Amino acid sequence: MNICVVGTGYVGLVGAAVFADWGHTVCGVDIDEGKITNIKKGVMPIYEDGLGDLVRQHMDLDGLSFTTDISEGMFGAEVVFICVGTPQSKTGAADLSAVWAVAEDIGRCLDPDMYTVVVVKSTVPVGSNEKVKELIGVSAPKSAKFSVVSNPEFLREGSAIWDMNNPDRTVLGIGSSDRLSEEVCRVLFSLYEHLSSPIVWYDLRTAEMIKYASNAFLAMKVTSINEIALMCERVGADVDRVAEGIGLDPRIGPDFLKAGIGYGGSCFPKDVQALMNTAKQTGSPLTIVSAVDAVNDHLPELFVEKVIREFGVNLSGIKIACLGLAFKANTDDVRDSRSIEVIRMLRGHGASIQAYDPRAYGNAVEELGYFGISYVDTMNEALIGADAVVILTEWPEFAELDLLHAKESMKGKVIFDGRNVLDQESVEDMGFTYYCVGKRTNAYEKEPDLVPGIFLPG
Ligand code: UGA
Numbered sequence: 001m002n003i004c005v006v007g008t009g010y011v012g013l014v015g016a017a018v019f020a021d022w023g024h025t026v027c028g029v030d031i032d033e034g035k036i037t038n039i040k041k042g043v044m045p046i047y048e049d050g051l052g053d054l055v056r057q058h059m060d061l062d063g064l065s066f067t068t069d070i071s072e073g074m075f076g077a078e079v080v081f082i083c084v085g086t087p088q089s090k091t092g093a094a095d096l097s098a099v100w101a102v103a104e105d106i107g108r109c110l111d112p113d114m115y116t117v118v119v120v121k122s123t124v125p126v127g128s129n130e131k132v133k134e135l136i137g138v139s140a141p142k143s144a145k146f147s148v149v150s151n152p153e154f155l156r157e158g159s160a161i162w163d164m165n166n167p168d169r170t171v172l173g174i175g176s177s178d179r180l181s182e183e184v185c186r187v188l189f190s191l192y193e194h195l196s197s198p199i200v201w202y203d204l205r206t207a208e209m210i211k212y213a214s215n216a217f218l219a220m221k222v223t224s225i226n227e228i229a230l231m232c233e234r235v236g237a238d239v240d241r242v243a244e245g246i247g248l249d250p251r252i253g254p255d256f257l258k259a260g261i262g263y264g265g266s267c268f269p270k271d272v273q274a275l276m277n278t279a280k281q282t283g284s285p286l287t288i289v290s291a292v293d294a295v296n297d298h299l300p301e302l303f304v305e306k307v308i309r310e311f312g313v314n315l316s317g318i319k320i321a322c323l324g325l326a327f328k329a330n331t332d333d334v335r336d337s338r339s340i341e342v343i344r345m346l347r348g349h350g351a352s353i354q355a356y357d358p359r360a361y362g363n364a365v366e367e368l369g370y371f372g373i374s375y376v377d378t379m380n381e382a383l384i385g386a387d388a389v390v391i392l393t394e395w396p397e398f399a400e401l402d403l404l405h406a407k408e409s410m411k412g413k414v415i416f417d418g419r420n421v422l423d424q425e426s427v428e429d430m431g432f433t434y435y436c437v438g439k440r441t442n443a444y445e446k447e448p449d450l451v452p453g454i455f456l457p458g
Pocket of ligand 1: 267
């Protein structure tokens with residue numbers, strides 16, 4: 001099948017490469033000339049394990065091409081995917097200008113002699129797919145035949161290729177007038193019939209809500225354990241074991257219960273905001289989702305308070321090794337990264353930073369600049385002369401921190417583990433003062449027990 005994918009960001013580029021890998025002929029379109037020039041040279045705009053190889057392989061086999069010209073990309077395409085970004089606007093609502101512009105372009109380029117199925121993968125608020133259909137209709141030639149289908153994506157950065165090949169489910173939103181369309185059924189069948197997981201289809205608005213509700217639920221799950229972690233610190237319970245204990249209940253499940261310094265990235269924060277915005281507009285406020293957003297926002301500050309507790313509010317003269325800049329492991333993405341937030345706060349208190357991340361250095365420099373921050377190439381370099389180590393991203397190599405070596409190269413002996421990657425006992429045995437998330441460690445030794453007394457009746 002001939003496929004056109006408009007937008008070569010995370011979703012679009014991974015989608016284009018995987019569709020080509022499934023045997024389709026794919027053309028990726030983007031208005032960013034620099035990006036397309038680089039992709040054609042085999043240079044990927046994002047770090048995603050395996051993506052560069054897959055793109056280069058299918059470009060060499062002529063199954064995958066790229067262009068900045070949408071009419072060229074859509075030539076002969078039976079299906080066109082809209083995968084452009086929907087960033088957060090100043091009001092918190094999703095900025096849909098790119099989606100609307102692409103819808104109009106698609107309309108203009110529709111071939112009146114073909115049936116075209118337009119599939120919206122961009123994350124768009126309820127009602128947007130109907131508007132996409134309307135806009136395409138306005139700019140399309142009178143005789144053009146097309147349908148609009150919603151197909152939200154659930155890829156995670158860092159495992160996007162695997163996720164696309166092994167989805168939990170494929171969600172489709174199909175308007176009532178398109179449900180019996182032979183062309184829509186044929187296109188969707190030839191795209192997804194080889195997948196072994198369920199394919200479910202609903203109306204357009206339900207499919208749009210599923211995407212937002214999924215991210216809101218996941219954000220809620222992470223935030224719930226993060227809030228429980230705050231209480232664990234107070235009462236002397238261990239949040240990792242609490243997560244294990246509650247996760248054994250299949251109604252709760254073990255995933256997404258890793259406590260830390262909050263969720264970040266290009267999806268959860270913006271999608272939660274966009275959902276709250278739609279909720280407000282529709283007079284149906286989402287109280288729980290708003291609380292999730294507020295709690296998550298506060299977590300970096302609570303983490304920095306641990307550093308202040310140890311060193312005082314004025315951190316000038318304190319050198320801190322910051323491990324991790326990306327919003328999570330296995331990506332170079334720093335959008336809404338909690339690490340960036342924490343480093344900004346530490347800088348605000350005057351600390352000097354030695355930062356290390358295996359992948360995200362380039363993107364982090366754009367956010368943080370160089371003032372008061374030196375970026376180093378290895379974890380060991382970051383430790384040299386540091387008064388403290390702050391772990392901000394759960395990169396596997398940080399769990400391998402050589403404590404003996406750290407002790408020798410650092411000036412101080414304090415570790416703040418914002419992702420609970422280290423083993424508390426080993427760290428404390430090595431003589432470090434250890435702060436982490438959701439556990440009472442040796443840092444609190446001299447504090448009174450906060451568990452309220454239990455009074456027996458009579
Ligand atoms: C998320 C969803 O997981 C995908 O299903 C969805 O397709 C994507 O958003 C999207 O809307 O495009 P992603 O942003 O790549 O994917 O990241 P996640 O792996 O979900 O992690 C989000 C944040 O939660 C990260 O900051 C991560 O560190 C944090 N997190 C996650 C925790 O703090 N603890 C956990 O147990 C899990």
